[in-house]
Amino acid sequence: MAKIHPLADVQTEKIGESTSVWQYCVILKNAEIGEGCNINCQVFIENDVKIGDNVTIKPGVQIWDGVTLEDNVFIGPNVTFTNDLMPRSKVYPEVFAKTLVKKGASIGANATIIAGNTIGENAMIGAGSVVTKDVPANEIWMGNPAKFYKKIN
Template structure:
């Protein structure tokens, strides 16, 4: 089956896997790569230098900026915020792209903020509303502002 792209989405990329659904009011730029069986909910923006794996769910109100890699089976909750510049300003001539990697099977709860340059490990869980300012090891649960280790993630 081909991808299901809502007619009110602006999808410029041709690099979208089979059985991926893209809902209304999404903008996906032409060089973005999205795997198969993904669910990209309404009002999601995905820039050019982005790789999204298979079986990924991105809930409404999320922006995926240049420099992001999201591996397979990741869940990104509503209104999660990512950054890709530690010192943002308008027309920043000194812009330094911070690459972010979300590893396989990670879960990021609603309204979490992920600072650029972070790696979120496999099978980790970031609690809703958390602010992640450093790398998160695999198989751990982190919550709070700033996010702190709570316990091992036992699936």
């Protein structure tokens, strides 16, 4: 059974066993969250979001429609995802861009992930980086814009 803090607003029923959702989280009704996840306080998860098993999401993260986090992903504090490349107030795209964070990837604190990109398996994104293009598996990327730093063994 999932552990949901009484001060969280969890509208979805699709939450796996042993997942913890802490206070002041909002999770909308169509979101899907796997088993063994730890969703820290002050996290917002929109409807068209899929989160795998054993994912850690630190405080201050918003996960918008179109974002998928595969198994064993780490999302650091205040990571920012986008899903609209040309945002305007009250003007919505027909389809939001899709962002995929593959198995075992880690994203450092305050990084920004621009919509429509894929972060490969076991990749690492340095704190404060801005990801503007796909990141291959088993690589560390850092900076603004994020660039290749080194391979992970």
